[in-house]
Amino acid sequence: MRRFHVHVSVDDLEANIRFYSALFGTAPSVKKDDYAKWMVEDPRINFAISKRGHEGGLNHLGIQVDSDAELDAMRRQLSDAAIAATAPSEAGCCYARSNKYWTTDPQGIAWETFHTLGYIPIFGEESVAREAASACCIPVDARASE
Numbered sequence: 783m784r785r786f787h788v789h790v791s792v793d794d795l796e797a798n799i800r801f802y803s804a805l806f807g808t809a810p811s812v813k814k815d816d817y818a819k820w821m822v823e824d825p826r827i828n829f830a831i832s833k834r835g836h837e838g839g840l841n842h843l844g845i846q847v848d849s850d851a852e853l854d855a856m857r858r859q860l861s862d863a864a865i866a867a868t869a870p871s872e873a874g875c876c877y878a879r880s881n882k883y884w885t886t887d888p889q890g891i892a893w894e895t896f897h898t899l900g901y902i903p904i905f906g907e908e909s910v911a912r913e914a915a916s917a918c919c920i921p922v923d924a925r926a927s928e
Contacts, residue, residue: 789844808820816832845895870883883896
């Protein structure tokens with residue numbers, strides 16, 4: 783089953799945690815010093831916020847799937863429509879390890895499609911070296927049109 787994903791960059795994490803906890807009627811399922819995530823069932827959404835030096839507002843959108851087979855099927859949909867996407871890869875990002883790929887919509891919004899494999903104790907391996915260039919783990923080529 784698919785789950786819609788939204789990631790918003792924020793300037794005040796605690797104020798936003800209070801707001802979104804009230805909006806969703808529950809506390810975040812993951813809370814770190816620079817990140818929080820709600821896994822809401824109604825509506826079925828993976829909603830994340832982070833304070834990582836990026837301008838406030840929409841960071842990226844995505845679709846979370848339950849299996850690599852679903853991930854492959856979604857990638858084929860894009861390929862069949864001649865829409866470019868990054869090569870699928872295993873990545874450590876947003877305190878999780880996932881198989882994923884990225885694409886960018888015609889407005890320049892980065893879209894991530896991913897299957898979460900497990901959780902990790904840091905925001906992401908690549909984010910340590912790229913933190914100044916990116917608020918999340920969006921590949922530079924996926925942000926090229928922003």
